[in-house]
Amino acid sequence: MTTTSSNAANTEEAAHLSLKLGRLLLASGADTAHTRDAVEHFALGLGFETHLLITYESLLLTLIADDEFRTKVGSHIPATNVNMAAVGELSRTANETAYGLLDAAAAASRLTALENTKPLYSRWLVAAALGLTAASLSRLFGGDWPVFATVYVASTIGTVVRQQLGRWHVHPLAIPFISALVSGVIGGLGMRLHPGATPALCLIAPGMILVPGVPLINGIRDAINNNMVLSLARLSFAVLVVVAIASGLFAATAITGVGIPVWGPTALLPIFEDAAFSALTTIGYVFLFNVTLRVAWACVLCGVCCHAFRTTLMHLGLDIVSGTFISSMVAGILAHIFSKVFRAPPTTFAFPSVVALVPGSYAFRAVIGGIQILHAAGSTPSPVVAETISLAIYTILLTSAIALGLAIALAVPLPSWHRTQTQAQGS
Known part of the structure; x- marks a missing residue:
């Protein structure tokens, strides 16, 4: 392989890994400024000066080395879930690469592993925890204990519905509509069976976690x-x-x-x-x-x-x-x-x-x-x-x-x- 083709391969690999890092950060809920800084530090550790332009549709990356530059476009996946554990590990990967602790091959392996990592908590535990969150929100808004109990049940079931709709890749706007409808109906029926002082909260509180x-x-x-x-x-x-x-x-x-x-x-x-x-x-x-x-x-x-x-x-x-x-x-x-x-x-x-x-x-x-x-x-x-x-x-x-x-x-x-x-x- 000639020196020119070797440099081109290195540039292509650095561009690919940098765009992958940026995409994973954004998909995990990282903000724009943090993503841009992480990608630029990451690429600098691989030996390239970088300029990253983030739009809602795509990522536009320019790598500069030895008075030559290469521009590459990558897909931007808007965050549908927030994954702070992934953001932390991705940021750590960027920092370790910037300080020379990881080379391109090690960084690529780390990014692939992070991309395939499962959530820390089961979806049933998340649903139960979010039910508690919505019920607590109802108390913060002045709800009584019957409202608290009804909201917990409605929100837990609504969260399970939302998770399942996400697994079925339902349209992003249909998911919150259906989830709010299901949890709202359960909350409203719960108030019919056991009336509370503020029945509207049995509809509002489950919707707030959405x-x-x-x-x-x-x-x-x-x-x-x-x-x-x-x-x-x-x-x-x-x-x-x-x-x-x-x-x-x-x-x-x-x-x-x-x-x-x-x-x-x-x-x-x-x-x-x-x-x-x-x-x-x-x-x-x-x-x-x-x-x-x-x-x-x-x-x-x-x-x-x-x-x-x-x-x-x-x-x-x-x-x-x-x-x-x-x-x-x-x-x-x-x-x-x-x-x-x-x-x-x-x-x-x-x-x-x-x-x-x-x-x-x-x-x-x-x-x-x-x-x-x-x-x-x-x-x-x-x-x-x-x-x-x-x-x-x-x-x-x-x-x-x-x-x-x-x-x-x-x-x-x-x-x-x-x-x-x-x-x-x-x-």
């Missing part, structure tokens, strides 16, 4: 980082999913007769009770996001501090948007610290802790209010119109507050004492 919180947050973070095309694509898909969920819940109200009011007060629990149910809520997302047990406790701590701190601020008179922004910053700072301690991406700790803040209830009620406005046409009562607009604005502001709080917190450098301590632990 909301694509991570794509919503990543979409806004892309906008902050000026990745506007990718941001609009992610946000548009997330909005379509929310509409699909709300449509499924609306159909469930027609079947069961249990309505979802457009307006309603926001519950504010005592701080210690809020902390307890926040911990249970986060546990479900730890299983759903495939977080390793080694760092699970840190995720739960971030979740408790995040949600309970927002509740504390609201008890002190702060509005919900400002409280969400500040508590998201707290979660981001804790995630930043834990990421250095455990040598894991900060999103491993941040995402499970803030997803409970995503305003799924506001979004559902806004969509249902919009459906009511369409049905009533010109005879819609003005309070319904005003409340629907208010809910839509709150949804946008709260989701933006979460993303901005995380972005600001993760951009703040750690104090020198913590960097020194972390380096001492890793040496």
